[in-house]
Amino acid sequence: MITIADIAKRAGVAKSTVSRYLNDGSISEATKRKIENVINETGYTPNTFAQSLKAKKTNIIGTIVPRLDSYASSRTLIGIDERLKEQNYQMLISNSNQCLEREIDNIYTLAKQKVAGIILLATQITEEHLKAFRKIEIPILLVGQQHHDIYSLIHNDFEAAYQLGRYILSKGHRRIAYLGVTELDIAVGVKRKEGFKKAMEGEPGSEVKYFETGFKITEALNKVPNIIAEYNPTILVCATDNIALGALKAAYSKGLIVPNDLSITGFGGYEVTEMMHPGITTAKFYYKEAGRMAAQRMMKLINGEEIEKLILSNYEIIERESVDTL
């Protein structure tokens, strides 16, 4: 291992001079050249630990994800990574495997590793989270959920749901089933439902029934047949694309043709929704872009700049073939 002392010796200068060379200190042209040569010859790169030990921080941003194998997570990660790399920051991914306890652990572990900031792709924010945030004294940014005490970037769930609601009303649907998720998840479980409800309010002739399922495709697959049997809606509005996928499969297996016999919509804009037959109409969120935004705000936070408490990421209603005009 070649160290700064080696470089100093070979260049005939002091360690401090080499350090100054590496960190834009004032150096004469002559010594600059000497050091430059030695470094090029040897391929020396500074030891990061020694640097971080002294600096008491790193250029690493910790990102905690609930799961790695989800479209939303991975697209967001890509965006974060992309943006951070542009500014010579590093991303450290930490997987909590949908376990809140592990999520808390990860927060402390990242803090111990002196990451410069933490981006949390959140599902729920508990008291334990808030306690951890207070303790570690490191910039935190939530993505996907919102909390008034913490910088948050959310997809515009409410608005998107509202627009989607207006859209399906405009297509003539009046007997509507909404298939949501647990209200512990504020963004997906509450905001989307509320936005949708608001869209329905303006329409007296419509009848909406709300159901709940889990995030897994298979859960929707099991639940949808009953919903159809007991309520027989003209459209099934699903709170996520995965649920929509399960619903579509369930419809097929009941021999229903989508959209002729039943319309279906999703939320998220997962790539596969385009590849299904029929393509699924959905409220698309720009996860990668959101990731980039998150990374950018985080870097601002680290530099002590002020940013908005709440950042809204964009959405778009993507019309495909899964919604019939009545």
Added chain:
Amino acid sequence: MITIADIAKRAGVAKSTVSRYLNDGSISEATKRKIENVINETGYTPNTFAQSLKAKKTNIIGTIVPRLDSYASSRTLIGIDERLKEQNYQMLISNSNQCLEREIDNIYTLAKQKVAGIILLATQITEEHLKAFRKIEIPILLVGQQHHDIYSLIHNDFEAAYQLGRYILSKGHRRIAYLGVTELDIAVGVKRKEGFKKAMEGEPGSEVKYFETGFKITEALNKVPNIIAEYNPTILVCATDNIALGALKAAYSKGLIVPNDLSITGFGGYEVTEMMHPGITTAKFYYKEAGRMAAQRMMKLINGEEIEKLILSNYEIIERESVDTL
């Protein structure tokens, strides 16, 4: 920030004694208790940088992935992460974004960060890769590709393709189109095709034509209509599930019913293949399990234990509805 010196002072002992306490050194019961108390009171945890600086290594395993938003990658990562956590190792994910140059960069960056080992979810191994591996002197394990000089874990592409080939022959298909990918990718481009070819050899009455496409769904979507038009096979054997997804969509848009008018198979066992209508018959690889195996071997390598040069991960042919019996 509370340091080992603080602990030492408060416990009335020397730094070295505290260090010994933390690292299973020989300590009297009395001092052990004293130090224990102080540490519990203060919530002290050692500074990782200081430790790594001295130790010249870490308990971090670097994992390089070509992309984050792929089923295979993310499932493999989950497996690696799971297994490493069990042994108190950490996983550091590095995304090369399908750019070989960046992949090489990542190897050097990880080495600089003194990771204990590198797991590379590989697509191609170039001369540059080998050079980097030689230079960094850190245990390397390839996953998904094989190289005789380097420890490798591969999915049993050849065997899986062979079995899949025999299977579709048994279903009566004789006019067969194989839709593969570039031969630069040994595992997916070469091995799968070869295994399939071998299966076809024993069947004189069959006619197979080989086509090539990219890894993207849309590419297959564009290419498949021409293949059907010019060759009109009874079955389309796709080298990946994504290609199969594109093929299925293409078939639908040409008005063909799968499997009645055209059968389709995939490779990989992605979750969505089950959710399609019809479910796609595919050679399923156990990515998560493979990830666990990879992590386990890597830890052996780090401990200087000997392991097999080549590890084979399991596969299974999953029969669904996308293949017709002729």
Added chain:
DNA sequence: CTTTATATTGGAACCGGTTCCTGTTAAATA
């Protein structure tokens, strides 16, 4: 009651950087 072995502990050096302070030298000013 010595002598020797063993268990603990303290002190100092070291890992590889950064930074503050001081000294030297050359350039600018009087």
Added chain:
DNA sequence: TATTTAACAGGAACCGGTTCCAATATAAAG
């Protein structure tokens, strides 16, 4: 030419741990 100033370089201390070596104390052996 004498003096002030600025630019640059060197030395030492420090970041927070680990580890080697020597010192002390205690127990076992003679």
